[in-house]
Amino acid sequence: MTDVRDATDALLADRPDLEDDIRTVLDVDANQETWTFDDVPLDSGSFGELVSRGIAEKVDGEYRLANRDAVRAALEGEEVPSSGSRTPSIDVSLDLPPRRVSLALVGALVLVATFRLFAYQSVFRAEHVVLLGNDPYYYRHLLFHFIEQGTGVFSLPETVQVGEPLMLATLLAATKLLGGTTSAANLVLAWYPVLTALVTAGLVYVLTVKLTEDRRVGLAAVVLLAVTPVHAYRTAIGFADHHAFDYLWLALTAVAAVTLLKRTSTATFEVTSLRNPTTLAWTAVLGVGVAAQVLAWNAGPILLLPLAVYGVIRTAAAVNAGNSPLTDLPLVIGIGLGALLAFVVHFGLGWQRLYIVVTPLLLVAGLGAVIVVGEGARRRELSGALTLGGLVATGSLIFAVAYVALPDFAAQFTQEVVRLFVGGTSENIAETASLFSPRYGTIAGPFFFFGLSLFFALPYFVWSLYLGWTENRPAWLLIGSYSSVLFVLALLQVRFAGQLALFTAVFGGLAVVHLLAVTGAAKRPAVLSEVETTHPWRTATRDEPAFALPDRQTIIAVSLIFLLIGGLGAVMTPLRTNLLTVSDESYNAAAYMEDYSEAEGWQYPQNYVFSEWGQNRMYNAIVNGESLSYGYAQQNYEDFLTSTNSSIWYQRLHDRTGFVVINQYDGFENSSQETVYKRLQNWGNETGHYQAVWASDDGSKKVFTLVPGARVIGSSNQNATFTITETVDIRGRQFTYERQVRANASGGYEVRVPYSGTYSFNGTTVNVSETAVNTGQTISVRSNT
Template sequence: MVTARDIKDLLDERPDLEPAVESVLEPEEPWAFEDIDVDSGAFGELVSHDVVTQTDDGYVVADREATRQALAGQVSEQADEQSPSFEISLPSLPNTRVLAALAGALAIVFALRVTTFPAVFQGEVVLTANDPYYYRYWVERMLTDPETTLTTVPDGIAKGEPLLVATLWLVSSLLGGTKAVAGQVLAWYPVVSALVTGVFVYLLTVEVTDDRRVGIAAVVFMGTVAGHGLRTSLGFADHHAFDYLWLLLTALGATIVVRDAIDERPLVSTRTLTATTAVTVGVAAQALAWDAGPLLLVPLGVLLAADAVVGVSTDRDPFWSGGPLVLATALAAGLVWVAHTAFGWHTTLVAISPALLTAGGLGVVLAGTLSHRFDVPMPALAGVTIVGVIGGTIAFSTLAPTLWTRVEQSLDTRLFRTDAIAETTGLFGESGGWLLLIGLLLFVGVPYLLWATYRVRDDSRWLVPVVYTWYFFALAAVQVRFVGQLGPFLGIFGGLAFVHFTERVDVARQPTPFGGDPVRNIGTPDRQTVFAVGALFVLLGAFGAVQVPLKSAQLIHTQEQYETTSWMNDHAETHDLEYPQNYVFSAWGANRHYNYFVNGESRSYGYARTNYESFISATDSSAWYNRLTNRAGYVVVTPTVVGNDSQLGTRLYREHGSRANGTAGLAHYRLGYVSSDEQYKVFTLVPGAVLQGTATPNATVTVETTVEIEGASFTYTRQTTAQPSGTYTLRVAYPGTYRVPNGTVTVNESAVRNGTTVTVTTAS
């Protein structure tokens, strides 16, 4: 909100505006432009400098008392030195058209993230992907324990994502505390996070650009980033969506602090205090939400250093911007340490990360302040900052070698890992992968990011989005999972580009950052404008918008897969199987999903990840049966397991364990279910019945039966060679009537389940 100092500075610069300021105080509010004796040019200046604002009913003076004080010259000269003062002000609300446009932008974000609705709600909540079932496991475990408190978060999660799980548990408890409620909470929380993040993006963008149109466009372009959209889609209850909230809250608070310092607003005001509190909460939450949360704190440290350098180069004391931010990180460090010591949350390394940020931030702010006050050249400050970072790193590694080793290990396992998990690959590692995850926003936004980077020295308001965007661009280049963090910041530049393009095609006014007047309100567009803006969005944003549901669809568990899971659950209940006899052995990417619904043990997919690939490529089926006995009850195979004819995966999926193509049949793997699309086949592990009979010595003995189960009908064949004495034994996995040499034999269910020997009586 405009202050007396702001208006006094305006009048000092433009004394010709004083009669206009006096005139707008005369009529009763609200009033129309025709009610005052002011020319349009002067009136436009008053509007652009927030002396006058527009409401739905007309114009009003933003702050009549401050305006009168400015006219009377009653402004404290101490404000020129930006000494601590106190100001209480309420934020001004945009008009209804702006709110409607923002609601429309958020509706687009919402619509792109709920396309998974049919797959998520299949009678019960079926979360997408694999990892969300890990958090579902812990939330439900906490709900079933009446003794659960913040201090009793299970060890399995306390060192990983304690704040996320504690929050989901608390919200679920408040809403009823049942498993059904927990499922709903986990399903919807990513969408809620996307909407709140969108509001933060809007506020941050308007704070930087003074143009509400750019803020609204930024929300829409954030919504079209598939790398962000899939991680905030309905049902994807991973930690990512939770991280985005606190990251954007921190960036928004930092933006307000930096802008207030640039505008020389009072240091102690409701606005600055609110912003500092936002940074405090954001930093603490980022550290507590994820064990790799310190990676998300790094850009704030980079911002402090960049702000100090830019401040000195523009003759601005970096203390007024850096001081509140360092104070916020110090308060956050205290909160995190309390949670660490009182609740047992996180390792010491993670718990001290805000304190390390505080120490480094304090150093660069002090260096910047001293440089400003003693006229030290900017290059010298930059050099001191670089030396300080290097020296601090060396000191930390020397004084705390154990913690430093953990830092190296964390970077190796978290950031530079080289396993086959898709989210850990680089953004530019696959041909065209970056285009599918970011869309044309990469082409649209990056040129404006470069422009803003160049403009930072002249307009430091761009510092936060520039620093954060470049940082997460670099991380995304290493691991695509960070495209989710990049999306909201790159969306800011996409929004600026979009509004600039609309101005270039003569359907909108010039964006404020390019010399246009501040845009606090927006008018009602005509049909031609709506058509032109829509066509431009289709050109620039439609490709990305289409990719969001397409990428989200890759995470869902189809109806056929869920029905496969339901069959296993029903089968386990019918046969009274308990864990681990009802453990589902599958590809690790869906292992938690299967086991959550079948046995409730979705905490880990470690066994499947370590062993399943070896299993499907193996040739010794009996050895694997012995390994899996008493460890698993079900084996799920899909078309992806098919390899050469001798491999176990091929023999299961394609031949159902029957002899074919010169490979032996399988004795311990019994097909129980085939999905309607034949993508999922479930085998149970059985001892198998032993057929014992006589035949011509050394003759080839073939036995076979017709198997009919839900979803499949096939002939099961096994073959062996009779002994020189004429006897033979052969193990079979299915009950039924078998055709044997010179007759038939019936194998019942209990014989297959108990490994019973069945004597084959040869017909005379």
């Protein structure tokens, strides 16, 4: 520990009010080789303290910090670098911890990976990579198509330039790096969510430590994120949806924004802070994060809403405290840089619609106007409440102008509002339901997605906003805004619960350490301390390790509290992940259909699989490779099951369908015996075009092919009724096919059968060949009467 570090710690312990001024001195020192008393905001007494304690030194009649890195380390709570070089550098400062903390962090990340690998055996099966859920097969189809067509990373076809172009380009780039084959694509799709989860967890650690200045809280946050079900299953191996990709950029944006706010949260605005290399670096990172959010997902602009909410509250809080809101200019500049990057990519590559990429620009305009109004209110000494009203009015005016001037933006905004509040056209899709939807059990719903961690984090959501307002702490206001906005969005649609999980983990980690402090097993988090609100390292003795090994009692206390907050999540995570995996029966059915199709030489759409929409993409991906859409199955499958006319549906399906998959559905068990569902559950009895070719061991899942069926005609007594039967063998499993035959008033009858075999027609034996079944051949029955 250097003398300058000790001196700075001692000064800040005696004069905590000097922290913002010393940060300004640090910025001035980073931009000027030497400086004078007039260049820094200190009074003569405070300036004398800097010189007398050896923190600043005199050089050729001017001054400079004796060891800039030591002063920065004291302010940020970091270890002092070995070199005190005066060479200007960009200090990105990701808070690299000491060795013990590093090992603990590695262990926490291993836990993150472990809870995302439960489905490993379900994903890697024989020669197939079986992805989780439904939507990942959409991206699989596109990636395979890109490989086949030789598509370049920056030359995506128009059909996919709106939606998730950045994600698709990234997946394609990774695939090409691994060889550019479909096997490489399968590996990328399977593993990318896990790798993204690890990076995101690391960013959550950085975010938490920057906020709380307590590495214990950061480690606790990562562990809680590891066992948060909604984040774990959406970043599980094989769940190659867009969610994991979105979490990465959201976390990066939050880290960059918090870092900027921590670096610029002074009472007065200094232009020199905008020239600081580190500030510029984090501004660039923020710009990349903002641009990536809108380019990665067409609904990404919704995730910028917390920044807008923050801007209004923060400006009012600054005015209320008598501080200048101009200190937020680096944040606005970063968002503006993101808007510029998004525009460059849009016009250069055609990614996303203009109304999507214009959103960050509107946000910049809004925040800029809010800051200008706030600065005017501060100079006129208006109250915080009056300022808040003016800010809301200003923001509303800018939105109204944008709504009128940009029709595409207005239309999309209206559409998203409809989707959020009434579900739009996605009412049957699980992720569009509310976090408290009755389909999840209303009150029990959050337990399935968060365990108990959400309920422990909620009080800290409110506390962060309170702390940010009353003590004018912009970083806490920002995180409170993110948490609150995402919580409201999750109440509307659970698809935002994964984003909320990032911030729930931060506050859940704070709750863990706070509860440990209440039990006496650990020191209170610095940000909650009544003695020191920041910088816990100043209250520790120099001999105390930064991260001490816990004793037995502490280990027990930590374990019990983690079980209390994260235990239910740890139990729910594998259960929720398992719901997304493809069952053995479904995979075996798909593998059988693939082999059958190859043996028959079928090509798409001859081998299209008609099934429930939730697994339709999976079946078709394995059987024919065409998993772009499940729309046809979603629109027609239920009507097919409830129909009582199987022949009409055969006429509709046979030109575009090779296989029909039937599951056992509890909701259809009480349906009429005449429905297609009941008939196919009973092996196709009383149908003439549906031939069972595969069934699971318990018979709950069956696969049928569509055949013309052999047409058998004959004559019998007038209005006679009799039953024909045949024992059918499917892969060693036998069942009896039955069909009732009715003669007309003239005694004639006609019936179709989908299976070959020997039938008894009213005492006459008839042989039906496989060829007759597959070609629709007519067979005449000679009556014995």
